[in-house]
Amino acid sequence: MPNKIDRSLTIIAGIWVKDDFSCMLDLVKRIKKCNAHIIAIRFPKYYECILDSRKDVFGRLKEIKKVLEETGLSLMVEVSDTRDVFIVSKYADILLIDTESSQNLPLLREVSKANKPVLLKRGLSMTLSELLKSAKYIEKGGNSNIILCEGGIRTFSSVNSIATLDISAIPVLKEMVNLLIFVDPIYGSDGKESVLSLSKAAVAAGADGLILDVKCGENKLYNDYLNKLNIKEFCYIVEEVKKIAKVLGKKIENSLEVKANEDQIYRTRHKWR
């Protein structure tokens, strides 16, 4: 039987820093209107400028946090360097460990000492059992406030250039462990139609949350805009998944907040393999 925690669905709007970041603060209110709960600040890969941009963003976290607080949104920030965990966890409500970092043990150790929930995304070549090993590593370090996130695995499929979303991971993980399971469909999607379909599938399969990347400005630095939604498309997808969620008896609300009011043991009583 679905527990109260299984009846909520969190919507996260991801914003990539090399988009013209200045537009982010303007976007926030529109994102909030579309029923999102969390803004995730993400960093694209392989652009040398990014490491400097990261410093810029970290320097502005206080300001960003303030704007989000006024709007009632939570702030999630990607961390990939052990040296950044302290400053990021000072302002972020949730730390995001992305695909490339999910087996970065020094980083996992560092976030295990931060007193903030951690969203741990599955690596492209990680088995579920390895994902749980990483989660367990964070838990052993003292932080059991972990959200797992399926984001696609590398397969022979050439339709999806980066990864194939493993929808089956959702029920399997739910069987294995008492943690929230989120889904990030961007790497597994081949265009925006795929993002819509996979988002619906993820919710139907029992996902507790979705990360949807929203396009911000018209920066042409890198060409992965294919899967990024404009604000209209973002709102449309949220409306569509809402319909599926309703059928399942789920509400679009922040499952992390629901969790905070819930019997703590429910989601922290791990059934590690």
Next chain:
Amino acid sequence: MPNKIDRSLTIIAGIWVKDDFSCMLDLVKRIKKCNAHIIAIRFPKYYECILDSRKDVFGRLKEIKKVLEETGLSLMVEVSDTRDVFIVSKYADILLIDTESSQNLPLLREVSKANKPVLLKRGLSMTLSELLKSAKYIEKGGNSNIILCEGGIRTFSSVNSIATLDISAIPVLKEMVNLLIFVDPIYGSDGKESVLSLSKAAVAAGADGLILDVKCGENKLYNDYLNKLNIKEFCYIVEEVKKIAKVLGKKIENSLEVKANEDQIYRTRHKWR
């Protein structure tokens, strides 16, 4: 036509820290006698104790380096945390970026500033083009002294529990880029017989170096001893690959040293895609 650089083969003996590390210094002379050139200090994954052991080892690097210098061996040390790069590059002759870290951009940026050669191991789910992106990232940061290392990729094959060694990566990378290509067969091997066969195959396919893990002591903390060689097996494999190398006109010598005496432009004139 094979260049002088293509006629040398470097042998690296890998020692994992959670082996009883004290035996390492005793092993060194025996490893040297078997024609090895480099000792690589590696760290196993997912053991909480490891991060502390790392600190212990880093504290002893000066001592270890001294012993190796007396024996005429070079020191390679795995780095996975940006904060460790400074201390490690003070003593190590070569930095090792292992599978899990090969897309860790903050780390790549940090080693790009270190004035030491970097051995960059391919991630389990990395395409060759992504491996070259990581290498290019290090090069852009100012360090073009990069060795690429094939270590196996994740496939559907269930014979090799961790990975399938991609021998074809050696000729393909040699075609794509002017860098030394090493091979680490441990993850792709199913027992010691496989290590022997894959080492021979790697040399036959044109590898410039091999990493072979040597068992040190009888520490039972983790059970991946299957593919680790005792010193006798290590020497045997080196003798066997020597025969293949001879047929190819290759000598067992430190290709990194050959490189230093060689026209620098040869190996640094990258043909990046």
